[in-house]
Amino acid sequence: MPLDALKDVSDDALLVAYGNGDADAARALTLRLTPRVLSVATRMLGDRAEAEDVTQEAMLRLWKMAPDWRQGQAKVSTWLYRVTANLCTDRLRRARGVGLDTVPEPEDDTPGAETGLQQAARAHALEQALQHLPERQRQAVVLRHIEGLSNPEIAEIMDMSVKAVESLTARGKKALAALLAGRREELGYEDG
Amino acid sequence: MKMAEKKAFDEAELESLFAAARNTGPQPGADLIARILVDADSQIAAPVAPVADRKGLVAAVLATIGGWPAAAGLATAAVTGLTIGLVTPDTLDTLSGGYLASASGVYQLEDLLPSYGDLLGEG
Numbered sequence: 001m002p003l004d005a006l007k008d009v010s011d012d013a014l015l016v017a018y019g020n021g022d023a024d025a026a027r028a029l030t031l032r033l034t035p036r037v038l039s040v041a042t043r044m045l046g047d048r049a050e051a052e053d054v055t056q057e058a059m060l061r062l063w064k065m066a067p068d069w070r071q072g073q074a075k076v077s078t079w080l081y082r083v084t085a086n087l088c089t090d091r092l093r094r095a096r097g098v099g100l101d102t103v104p105e106p107e108d109d110t111p112g113a114e115t116g117l118q119q120a121a122r123a124h125a126l127e128q129a130l131q132h133l134p135e136r137q138r139q140a141v142v143l144r145h146i147e148g149l150s151n152p153e154i155a156e157i158m159d160m161s162v163k164a165v166e167s168l169t170a171r172g173k174k175a176l177a178a179l180l181a182g183r184r185e186e187l188g189y190e191d192g
Numbered sequence: 193m194k195m196a197e198k199k200a201f202d203e204a205e206l207e208s209l210f211a212a213a214r215n216t217g218p219q220p221g222a223d224l225i226a227r228i229l230v231d232a233d234s235q236i237a238a239p240v241a242p243v244a245d246r247k248g249l250v251a252a253v254l255a256t257i258g259g260w261p262a263a264a265g266l267a268t269a270a271v272t273g274l275t276i277g278l279v280t281p282d283t284l285d286t287l288s289g290g291y292l293a294s295a296s297g298v299y300q301l302e303d304l305l306p307s308y309g310d311l312l313g314e315g
């Protein structure tokens with residue numbers, strides 16, 4: 001079956017189809033969900049190779065859980081984000097004490113002010129600053145402001161109240177603003 | 193990272209940073225996709241055989257009573273019962289002490305109701 005034919009099928013239905021032995025559904029789900037998992041994992045861990053390992057592990061757990069999935073019981077992406085967050089937390093705990101000190105400082109040859117390069121420089125600077133946030137703040141900010149999830153969904157993923165999510169994202173943004181203040185000019189923002 | 197006396201980012205500026213991150217997010221390479229698909233193939237459920245959905249009534253009954261061995265036992269019991277009913281073998285009569293033979297050949301009414309004989313004698 002061409003993958004285009006599955007583009008309007010929900011994650012939920014695809015997962016049930018995979019659980020019933022449909023390999024095309026697995027391909028569609030992989031192409032749809034892998035970028036999102038990799039995005040969160042990379043920003044949580046600050047390490048591409050580790051993030052890829054976590055992405056593969058999270059997807060493997062999805063495949064294993066598929067036969068027991070009941071359509072309509074939850075959002076597949078919420079379940080997957082939650083698994084990803086837990087896997088990232090486990091890795092960060094194992095590596096605690098190493099991470100923050102080894103986050104590379106901005107390089108001197110950061111790309112200039114041309115639009116495309118400036119976008120890349122801004123994204124790079126943000127990702128570096130994210131690594132300086134406490135783990136839960138980082139997770140909430142990434143899910144809310146980069147992945148674009150709603151606060152109730154983040155609350156479900158992080159197993160906390162919506163109020164707590166709002167508080168985490170607010171504190172996270174405040175910390176990011178302070179962390180990046182010294183790089184305004186370099187990132188193309190008017191200073192002062 | 194310098195933390196000098198600089199103006200902090202406002203809400204709109206922070207949003208432009210998040211937008212930049214969204215636009216330049218990490219994309220999975222072909223190798224990662226391939227590894228995930230290999231995992232998916234290894235975990236895929238065996239497809240349900242189409243014949244399984246077309247099982248008839250016999251198969252359903254068999255499944256209920258415990259398969260072919262149970263059906264064989266049931267058939268044997270049925271044939272045995274039929275034989276006993278039609279032939280009434282002597283050995284069975286002996287074993288049951290005649291209690292299974294017809295009541296009229298074994299018991300008289302006086303046997304079951306002794307006072308009935310007296311009543312007949314008086315009559």
